[in-house]
Each structure stands twice: as structure tokens, then as C-alpha cells.
Amino acid sequence: MKWTVVLLTAVSALQVATLNAAEPPAYRDKSPKRYDLTARASQIDPRANPHPEINFLFEKDGKPQDLQHACVDTRVQPQGKLVIWLMGHSQPLFERTSSYGLHAIRVHYANGWFGQFGKEPPPADDKFLGKIRLEAANGEDFSDVVDIPKPDGMQERARQFVIWLSKEKPQGQWQQFLTPDHKDLRWDKVIMAGSSHGSTTAARFAKHQQVDRVVMFCGPRDQYETWQALPSATPANRFFGFSxxxxxxxxxxxxCRSWELLGLGEFGPIINVDTAMPPYSNTRRLITAADVKGDVNRAHSSVVPGGAAVKDASGKFIHEAVWRYLFTHPVDEVGTPTPHDPDCRLNLRKDNAK
Structure with missing residues (x-):
């Protein structure tokens, strides 16, 4: 009888865990609305510090630089997923993620190293930049050239911010993204996302830490590095790219190189969204040739909701369906494996040396 009780208790616990995973907690908000929230990282966590050696500051020209943003819409059915955005704040993006039923935060973390070390690693280390990205993301000692303690990494800044949100705005049910002891985030509920430099760091972090999904706008790069091919804690079918x-x-x-090294060719071909409809053959690799007047800089930013994004004649963004796909397409629905593109050079350092 004792073992029967123990077994039934274990089964019940499993059923509860499964239920909790399938059904996010409902909002408890007497006046449902979209919440656009801000808080300074230095005020949330007194351990946080600036890093002037990599031009990472709390204030500049009298203005705060460590402002963090969060967004949730309690009018929308919750999906139980938290987007962590690794780039400058994008209100148009947060408005869309909240409309999908997602929570979202943008944290201020020590990422000012990029301008100092550039885009090309030393020849002897083909994971040089990736190590810096990983240290900036989780505050552990992966790189010899930067010293970023845990309170200044993305991982701890995000945890502290979610704790603050759960206390200050309980209507949003932010506590669901914390472990019971509040010592870590529930990474199985986290969508890492970013653009450009941020999408590269999001991908690097997801190789190290299993997350629910990765959304990569105009990235990733680190063109001479090979960390993209490392064994991945996050399954490859959970990475989505758009450029x-x-x-x-x-x-x-x-x-194309980063996408192939990440293994995204296993889930479908590169699809031009201008001539395709959702679900885009269930691929993970999306591109657009939308008219940006030949402006390369605008092209880079045009794939993210915002001022550079392309609109139709009526003034509506043309990539609304793409953005929703990137953040909500079921990860288990995948396309047909595609062979390596021989025109895509995988060893750029070797090829450029010829």
C-alpha cells in the first residue's frame, strides 16, 4: 500500500507538471490592458555595476543608460513564454509579441565589448568572440579578455528583472518564469531573441543553455568562428532566422554559413517570404527582398518591426505574418532536409586566405 501511495503521488505530480506546462496561469487583472513597464537595472540590483573599460555605462550625458523594458497584454490569452530581447528596445516588436500572448523583457547587460574587439577573432582562436558573448550572457568566466561578473550578465539581470516584475506587477503572472526558489529562470519557457549583434549572442547563449526557442533577426554572424557548429543544448529545430x-x-x-553550421538545413530550404505564404514550408531560414530603395543599412534593420520595416501601399507592415511565424510556429513542425549549398562558403578564413 505504501508503494502504491508513493506511485500515485508521483503520477499526480507529473500530471500537475504537465498541466502547468500546457496551461499557463490565467491573468488576475480587474482592468486588463497592455502593460509597458520600465525599471533601471542599477536600482533593481545593488550589486550591478557599470564597466567603463568596455564603454558599458549606467549614465551618459546625464541620461540613464541602464533602463530596462517589459511588456505583457493581460487582454490576450497567455502562452506561458517569456521573450528576452537582446538589442535596443523596440516598442513595435514588444507590441506584437504581447499580442501573440507572450511576455517580453529587454535587459541591460554588459555587451559594450563589441566595439572594442571588432568582428574578426585572432587566427589562433576560432571561438574568441563566442566566449565573450557567453560571458556577457551568463556572467561566468569563459573569456580571458573581459571580466563580466554574474550580476552584470544577461542571465542574472533577467532573473532580477522578472523577480521585480512579479512583485510590482503581479497581474502579469511573471512569477511563472521563475523556479520555485527564485534562484533561476525557467529557461524551458524562455524565447531568446535579438537582431544583429543581439541575435548572434542569443544564438550563442542557446547553444550553451537549453531554451524554448531562438529568434534571430539579421543574424547570427561571427563570420570566422565555428561555435555555431558546437553541440547544442537547444535543439536545432528551435532556431528561426530572418534576414x-x-x-x-x-x-x-x-x-547562410551560420544557418548551415547551426544545422538549420535539416528543417527546410531558404524561403523567400515575398513569394510564399505561412507556414513557409515549415523552414527555419527566411529571407526577403522587399524594396528598401537599395539601402544596405535599412535592409539590415528592415526585418524587425520598426521605422526601417517595409510597408505596403495602405501603410501596413508587409511582414506581420513572418513575425508571428518566427515567435509562434510549432517547433515540431519542420520542413524537408536540404543539402548543403555549394555556393555558401563555410570556412571563410581559409577561403579568404586564398
Whole structure:
């Protein structure tokens, strides 16, 4: 009888866990609305510090630089997923993710190293930039050239922010993204997302830490590195990329290379969204050739909701369906494996040395 009780208790616990995973907690909001929230990282966590050695500051020209953003819409059916955005705040993006039923935060973390170390690693280390990205993301000692303690990494800044949100705005049910002891985030509920430099760091972090999904706008790059091919804690079918064909990341084979090294060719071909409809053959690799007046810089930013994004004649963004696909397409629905593109150079350092 004792073992029967123990077994039934274990089964019940499993059923509860399954139920909780399938059904996010409902909002408890007497006046449902979209919440656009801000807080300074230095005020949330007194351990947080600036890093002037990599131009990572709390204030500049009298203005705060460590402002963090969060968004949730309690009028929308919750999906139980938290987007962590690794780039400058994008209100148009947060408005869309909240409309999908997703929570979203943008944290201020020590990412100012990029301008100091550039885009090309030393020849002896083909994971040089990836190590810096990983240290900036989780605050552990992966790189010899930066010293970013845990309170200043993305991982701890995100945890502290979610704790603050759960206390200050309980209507949003932010506590669901914390472990019971609040010592970590529920990474199985997290969508890492970013654009450009941010999408590269999102991908690098997801190789190290299993997350629910990765959304990569105009990226990833680190063109001479091979960390993209490392064993991945996050399954490859959970990585989604979207970029413009005029983006400089295409002229040097940087995007196609990273996508192939990540293993995304196993889930479908590169699809041009201008001539396709959702679900885009269930692929993970999306491109657009939308008219940006030949502006390469605009092309780079045009894939993210915002001022550079392309609109139709009526003034509506043309990529609404793409954005929803990237954040909500079922990860188990995948396309047909596609062979390596021989025109996509995978070893750029070797090829450029010829």
C-alpha cells in the first residue's frame, strides 16, 4: 500500500507538471490592458555595476543608460513564454509579441565589448568572440579578455528583472518564469531573441543553455568562428532566422554559413517570404527582398518591426505574418532536409586566405 501511495503521488505530480506546462496561469487583472513597464537595472540590483573599460555605462550625458523594458497584454490569452530581447528596445516588436500572448523583457547587460574587439577573432582562436558573448550572457568566466561578473550578465539581470516584475506587477503572472526558489529562470519557457549583434549572442547563449526557442533577426554572424557548429543544448529545430538579401551578412556568406553550421538545413530550404505564404514550408531560414530603395543599412534593420520595416501601399507592415511565424510556429513542425549549398562558403578564413 505504501508503494502504491508513493506511485500515485508521483503520477499526480507529473500530471500537475504537465498541466502547468500546457496551461499557463490565467491573468488576475480587474482592468486588463497592455502593460509597458520600465525599471533601471542599477536600482533593481545593488550589486550591478557599470564597466567603463568596455564603454558599458549606467549614465551618459546625464541620461540613464541602464533602463530596462517589459511588456505583457493581460487582454490576450497567455502562452506561458517569456521573450528576452537582446538589442535596443523596440516598442513595435514588444507590441506584437504581447499580442501573440507572450511576455517580453529587454535587459541591460554588459555587451559594450563589441566595439572594442571588432568582428574578426585572432587566427589562433576560432571561438574568441563566442566566449565573450557567453560571458556577457551568463556572467561566468569563459573569456580571458573581459571580466563580466554574474550580476552584470544577461542571465542574472533577467532573473532580477522578472523577480521585480512579479512583485510590482503581479497581474502579469511573471512569477511563472521563475523556479520555485527564485534562484533561476525557467529557461524551458524562455524565447531568446535579438537582431544583429543581439541575435548572434542569443544564438550563442542557446547553444550553451537549453531554451524554448531562438529568434534571430539579421543574424547570427561571427563570420570566422565555428561555435555555431558546437553541440547544442537547444535543439536545432528551435532556431528561426530572418534576414534581407541586401544585408551585408549575405554578401560575405555570413548568414547562410551560420544557418548551415547551426544545422538549420535539416528543417527546410531558404524561403523567400515575398513569394510564399505561412507556414513557409515549415523552414527555419527566411529571407526577403522587399524594396528598401537599395539601402544596405535599412535592409539590415528592415526585418524587425520598426521605422526601417517595409510597408505596403495602405501603410501596413508587409511582414506581420513572418513575425508571428518566427515567435509562434510549432517547433515540431519542420520542413524537408536540404543539402548543403555549394555556393555558401563555410570556412571563410581559409577561403579568404586564398
Amino acid at each position: 534581407h538579401v541586401l544585408d551585408g551578412g549575405w554578401s560575405g556568406d555570413h548568414y
